[in-house]
Amino acid sequence: MHRTDRFLISQKPYAVDLGSLQTARKERQDGSSFYFGRINAVWFRRKQGANVACIGSLWGFQDDLPATGTDFLTAHTDGTYGGDCTGRWDGSSYWGNVTLDTQEEHLEILRPMLDAYPALPDGYSGWWTFQTPKGAGA
Template identity: 75%
Template structure:
């Protein structure tokens, strides 16, 4: 992924909580190891012409164990699946199949995030995108 300070919704950027990296080591049949990693993220998207705020995770399989959240996202190159959305807020309704207590946690982030669109939410680093930066 690439980091940029400029928000462009067309580049499908993510704001990432770099301190939330989780990894699990797995062993291939030949004995070598790979790592599954996930990290918390939030993002904006447009759904039927309406801006929505989303909360969820980005995940990836990597050969070497990522040492930090930044290391993980810098080595994360396969963006075809995007983020796993756990909750979405469009200003009037919430979408997500999570317990009510988790919905409340999500809305505590998503409501102010959408209200301040397109500002970077507090506690998150960004913006990160899978699209190669354009050189000028």
């Protein structure tokens, strides 16, 4: 992934909580190992012509154990599946299959996030994108 200070919704950027990285060592059938990583993220998207705020995580598999959230993101190159969305706020309704307590936690982040669109939410690093940002070398 690439980090950029410039928000462009067309680049499908994510803001992440760098301190939330979780990793687990996994074994392949040949005895070698790899690491599964997951990091909390929030992002904006357009749905039916309106901006929405999403919350969930980014995940991926890596051969080397990432020491930090930044290490995980810079080595994370497969954006095929995008973010794993667990909650979404469109300004009037919430979508997500989580407990009511979790919905309330999500809305504490998503409501002000959508109100301040396209500002980076407090406590999150951004913007991170799988696409090469405009003006950056390939």
